[in-house]
Amino acid sequence: MAGHRTRTTLAACAALSLAALAGAATAPPGNAAAGERTVAVARKAPLPVLVDCFDKARVRPADFVLACGDGNSRLVSLHWSQWNARKAVGRGVNVVNDCKPYCAAGTFRSYPVRVRLDRPASWTKHPGVPHYTRLTLVYPDGRPAGYRPVVTYQLWN
Structure with a gap:
């Protein structure tokens, strides 16, 4: 039982770590009364040097x-x-x-x-x-x- 809980915890931590590394691609959902929205985060290309x-x-x-x-x-x-x-x-x-x-x-x-x-x-x-x-x-x-x-x-x- 403890082994199953440890594996589940490790899997959840790994998934959260991957999500953090990848970066959030959307904003959290807006107020339900205002309607759900998803906002894409645009990565700005670096300027030439x-x-x-x-x-x-x-x-x-x-x-x-x-x-x-x-x-x-x-x-x-x-x-x-x-x-x-x-x-x-x-x-x-x-x-x-x-x-x-x-x-x-x-x-x-x-x-x-x-x-x-x-x-x-x-x-x-x-x-x-x-x-x-x-x-x-x-x-x-x-x-x-x-x-x-x-x-x-x-x-x-």
């Missing part, structure tokens, strides 16, 4: 290094007007070393830039996390020597 040089996932970062090897090009003072599942749009400043006469003795120059991130895909390091795979810079006023008015980079995974 921007993966930096150190494999750190960031959402709406204030800065971003473009030249990971030497730091000679970076985005600073970033302000994002949009960041959603398809794209991110913002403005900032691209600080670029002119490398004249050579990079160690060069001067960092600042250029206003419009930034767009898009083409989200699953991040290899964390497959459940989407990350933007393309970054586009638009230079509305001056731009670094040798740069086009619009520059597009494929981002690392």
Whole structure:
């Protein structure tokens, strides 16, 4: 008899544990006078991230290094007007070393830039996390020597 009660208790605990792990998919029934209702709980998909040089996932970062090897090009003072599942749009400043006469003795120059991130895909390091795979810079006023008015980079995974 005691063995049967223990098995029943264990089975009930296991069922409750599984229900807790799975998460409640419905709200408890409403007031009977108001009518029964079931409300589905929607899981919000994670927003895409921007993966930096150190494999750190960031959402709406204030800065971003473009030249990971030497730091000679970076985005600073970033302000994002949009960041959603398809794209991110913002403005900032691209600080670029002119490398004249050579990079160690060069001067960092600042250029206003419009930034767009898009083409989200699953991040290899964390497959459940989407990350933007393309970054586009638009230079509305001056731009670094040798740069086009619009520059597009494929981002690392």
